[in-house]
Amino acid sequence: MMHDISIVDASLHRVTLPLVREFATSSHQKASLTHILVRLEDALGNVGWGEIASPSAPFYAPETVETCWLIASRYLLPGIVGKTFAEPADAAATWAKIRGHFFAKAGVDAALWDLWTRRNGVSLALALGGTRQEIVAGVSLGIEPTIGDLLVQVEKHLNAGYPRIKLKIAPGWDVDPVRAVREAFGDIDLHVDANGVYQDSPEHWEIMQDLDEFGLTMIEQPYHPRDFVGHARLQASLETPICLDESVETVEDLRTMIELDAGRVLNIKVSRMGGLTPARIAHDLAASEGIPVWCGGMHEFGIGRAANIAIASLPGFTLTSDVSGSDKYYARDITTRPIVAVQGRVAVPQAPGSGYDLDAEMLAEHSEETFSLR
Ligand code: OSB
């Protein structure tokens, strides 16, 4: 029997942390990241935290830190403060009529889950239906200045025990780096992520056919997010499974992917799908349709990373997830203890809630703006 939660206080905290190393994708390059932390308090004084991990600029998805701030402060928090919820899914229903804005919703939803599970003294992973004690973590490596630099990064992370390497690709940085990694490291679990920058054209088709020769575990989001038909045409010509990331914002998108055979693997990101509540629904549908899933990341701070670990403990997450240790990105994380990967494995906490606590000192030091509602 789980107790309900009455939300009496909600706040947003805009926080910037420096990255230990710059990260480049097909669209941007970053030396620090700004995310929004969501704090919720119930009538008994229990506190839950969530993270809105939107990139600053609208290149991965349409949202930005500023749009998330606006939507969360003006629509999401006013909809839940002063209300009582039997479970987090009931709170998600208060914003069901708000279209889009998945990152903003995700941070609030995750804070509700953290609060509800702390209130009830159960671990977030268990409450979500998690069955794993530990999850297998892989790394996502950005576009490097040279192939030599990339090989150094691959070697470093393989030596750290990560069993899977994902390479960001873009036109001009695709077949050659993949070939170089295969030649240097052999038959490792290797996959590529294009973040939607290729298109259904003869020239890019050729590149995809060339990539198909390398025995990659998957090719993630080769074409534009909205191009389900292009992905279906491509999947029909490839041995390599296509994995969709940006294309799947809703469970309806997942149905489209399955019906059209536009992809055979799903990257579930808590942030992209609007929270743990919809992520779990997507997991259940994928599992019932035989689609393997794994958990993607958005360079989350410890709060968001902890939510990713919890969802990745569900049984359908059979592929290696992008849930590397905090140290890959941050010298000191925003949680009192960092997320640690040992030989590519991250333990699933058994403690109540997400199992990770916010470090108040770090918050005080790095918080740039707050908004609160009682
Ligand atoms: O497509 O998976 C992606 C980061 C920012 C935007 C898009 C993506 C990513 C990652 C990050 O690959 C992986 C991680 O958080 O470790």
Ligand code: MG
């Ligand atoms: Mg991706």
